[in-house]
Ligand code: CTP
């Protein structure tokens with residue numbers, strides 16, 4: 607009651623943009639950190655090429671999609687063309703190579719869904735996870751990075767949403783909440799749906815980038831330097847967009863029937879995807895279509911308990927944006 611109607615009009619919310627942008631700026635990694643990452647990749651690649659000439663290392667995930675905060679671990683993919691690869695053997699071999707080159711905390715995780723080698727570079731302090739031939743992840747990383755170049759508000763919104771999700775404990779896939787990747791897709795979809803739109807749908811445009819990964823064709827328009835003014839007709843401020851984002855997921859999203867789809871820039875019905883009932887452990891309580899692996903619902907790890915937590919957190923955030931005297935603090939309070 608005390609806080610009712612605290613923010614009655616748009617300009618009251620807009621005024622919060624300055625402090626939110628300060629938080630965003632404080633999360634962006636400095637250029638020297640990026641340089642250290644590139645240096646590490648180059649030296650790891652040298653080691654790998656000695657064993658497998660022609661192998662290449664790619665950065666993917668937050669360190670390459672431009673949605674990474676300062677000091678995060680880096681995700682690396684080893685691309686190697688060998689007939690009949692045994693990933694388990696390869697992972698073990700990789701671990702041996704790194705171990706004998708003074709890298710620390712080297713661990714081969716061969717039983718994980720995606721087998722990886724973990725290591726830490728003592729010189730830079732950077733930790734990384736290396737997987738093998740996960741080409742789709744490299745391609746979806748490029749899609750996210752390309753979207754980020756169209757309108758700055760995407761990067762700002764996604765950083766703040768990720769920061770909120772980490773602070774509130776709802777960015778933990780192993781506990782049934784959403785991945786960072788899922789949150790960024792939610793932000794892209796949300797900005798595609800603003801009117802006027804802030805982001806286009808790159809996969810619905812004439813493709814300028816086409817790759818085939820296994821049996822999936824990945825095609826989209828990637829000349830994003832030509833789209834720099836795309837969102838200019840929409841003047842919504844970052845604070846307003848944050849309020850609208852949380853309000854959408856708190857009060858407007860049709861959890862019972864709708865799937866959000868960055869690929870089409872719109873919605874698909876759960877029925878059309880046959881995501882209406884639980885299949886195995888996939889419950890489809892919040893549905894986010896992967897832009898390339900379209901049978902993949904990024905919300906499938908959410909269960910009947912964590913969906914409640916998530917929706918309560920969206921409501922809390924929407925409420926804070928609307929009524930709290932100091933949203934820039936309260937929103938990110940640890941749970
Ligand atoms: N990825 C994917 N499918 C998923 C989850 C992740 O393809 N279901 C890939 C994406 O390329 C994503 C990368 O793995 O960019 C890393 O995922 P994640 O750790 O969720 O995101 P990051 O962007 O690395 O976020 P963080 O800053 O939290 O590490």
Ligand code: MG
Nearest residue numbers: 667668679681
């Ligand atoms: Mg990561």
